[in-house]
Amino acid sequence: MSDKPEKFIDENGLRLDGRRVDEIRPMKMEIGVLSRADGSCYLEWGKNKVLAAVYGPRELHPRRLQKADSVLIRYRYNMAAFSVEDRIRPGPSRRSIEISKVSREAFEPVVLTHLYPGAVIDVFAEVLQADAGTRTAAINAACVALADAGIPMKGLVSACAVGKVDGQLVLDLNKPEDNYGDADIPMAMTSDGEITLVQMDGDVTPEEFKKAIEMCKEGCRQIMEIQKETLRSKFTKLEDVDISDD
Ligand code: CDP
Numbered sequence: 001m002s003d004k005p006e007k008f009i010d011e012n013g014l015r016l017d018g019r020r021v022d023e024i025r026p027m028k029m030e031i032g033v034l035s036r037a038d039g040s041c042y043l044e045w046g047k048n049k050v051l052a053a054v055y056g057p058r059e060l061h062p063r064r065l066q067k068a069d070s071v072l073i074r075y076r077y078n079m080a081a082f083s084v085e086d087r088i089r090p091g092p093s094r095r096s097i098e099i100s101k102v103s104r105e106a107f108e109p110v111v112l113t114h115l116y117p118g119a120v121i122d123v124f125a126e127v128l129q130a131d132a133g134t135r136t137a138a139i140n141a142a143c144v145a146l147a148d149a150g151i152p153m154k155g156l157v158s159a160c161a162v163g164k165v166d167g168q169l170v171l172d173l174n175k176p177e178d179n180y181g182d183a184d185i186p187m188a189m190t191s192d193g194e195i196t197l198v199q200m201d202g203d204v205t206p207e208e209f210k211k212a213i214e215m216c217k218e219g220c221r222q223i224m225e226i227q228k229e230t231l232r233s234k235f236t237k238l239e240d241v242d243i244s245d246d
Pocket residue numbers: 084085086088130131132133134135136175178184186
């Protein structure tokens with residue numbers, strides 16, 4: 001028997017979790033949570049819990065893998081075995097390899113890669129609890145972790161998904177909307193609105209697709225504010241430290 005809800009949006013225009021169609025789930029981030037990593041970020045977004053860690057830039061071994069004119073960025077998206085209802089088999093899967101590739105490509109355009117030829121930056125995104133939208137959650141956390149590591153970037157990248165349920169576009173899908181909806185379009189974009197990731201599962205019309213981009217832009221704008229606020233929180237704390245001699 002399917003658990004598909006009869007309706008996703010009620011007569012007041014509210015979704016099953018009480019959100020409006022253009023509202024993102026509550027998000028909070030904490031920066032610098034891992035002392036061994038050069039940069040780190042813990043993110044909670046709805047019921048998603050993701051930890052991102054950045055190591056580097058550091059010299060890449062073996063040397064034959066080094067790029068002469070830029071840093072090599074490696075990104076590993078991983079779901080913990082206990083992060084979903086059915087246990088996830090540990091180790092890379094087709095899904096995690098694909099997500100790792102597209103996520104790396106989502107933030108690579110903002111990293112000033114030419115500054116560290118021969119070096120590597122390793123980004124790890126560990127999903128501790130999954131509830132739809134984990135690839136976008138991981139990108140949001142990874143980007144803050146990169147900034148925390150002091151990696152020079154042109155700006156931040158934020159990510160969010162738009163989907164379609166009951167014939168309407170909705171921002172930031174929850175689990176039932178992701179499972180039983182008609183479309184799921186995760187996107188990532190820079191602060192200038194340059195799109196660095198688009199994937200699409202399901203069907204939307206060209207008009208709906210254009211509207212989905214606009215909705216996603218607004219979602220990403222809100223997420224970027226939270227990312228910036230998270231970064232500011234660290235640097236404000238640093239300013240508070242009294243470094244005078246007396
Ligand atoms: O998480 P995201 O939306 O980026 O990726 P997805 O492949 O569309 O997966 C949607 C959701 O399905 C995940 O967030 C998990 O909650 C769940 N999932 C799962 O239960 N088992 C898997 N092997 C993969 C995903």
